[in-house]
Amino acid sequence: MMTLERLRADHAHALLAFERENREYFARSIPDRGDLYFVEFAARHRALLAEQDAGACQFHVVMDDRGELVGRVNLVDVEEGAAELGYRIGERAAGRGMATAAVEEVCRLAATAYRLSALTAVTTLDNPASMAVLGRNGFTAVGDVRIGERPGRRYQRRLVAMR
Template identity: 65%
Template sequence: MPTLELLRPDHADALLAFERANRAWFARTVPDRGDAYFAEFPARHAALLAEQAEGTCRFHVILDADGALIGRINLVDLSGGTADLGYRIAESAAGRGLAKAAVAEACRLAATAYGLHALNAATTLDNPASQAVLTHNGFAVTGEILLGDRPALRYHRDLDRPGPA
């Protein structure tokens, strides 16, 4: 099963390689980050670490059993006991239940380590795998939104209720 680690400075190279290798894969179901993301990656990585140090976000990398970076899972905009959940899994690791396990672990951490009471998430309508991950982990649809220019579903989970076993 995957391991979640808080984002650190030494994750930068592996995280950039992960984002580059999976850019086309991600763009199939989420808005593309754009060329500037990759050109300005060192500054962006430093900014994420600064946000994490301030306590407004918790960024995690997902590592496989061999320690290879296969995904990321983030809790952003921590405020008033809630946060927004986002995640990405490498194409090479998709379809093996890793996202379900990582989201379950992020929910556990959110409730126990970060003192959160609820999480929100969103996924595009053309991403049934992500919809299944959220539903499996106790998230319920609360409405429709746009992610970039793509139709999407908004989800919510109260962490005070036990999640699925």
């Protein structure tokens, strides 16, 4: 069981701990955020909240059934009814369907609460778990990309608001 919570100021401590705990795990399949990310985390967190308040992005944390932060799922570059989806689930929660459920829920929110009509996402080719999550959630591969130095794939999904 998981729940999504819209990012808030009081998530900062738990989110920083999550990112530190999973840094090496994430770096296996996506480019590392670098040391500066952690040094400037507080200012970055405030900036993300300001972006969210302006409607340019929608950030969420993924909470497990014990109320622990185990991931994040975000909609960035919200513009003209579309956004880019990004997500990461920590190592301790991986392989339990958490990413699939979190992406499913944010797609629902994107269509209903945020009134978006399309999402895109990218993942590296050496991350088959992420490609599977996107496939299970109705995303279709639409082209190849580079993510840092790694080859990747771009995905797209049309959204329909359910009444």
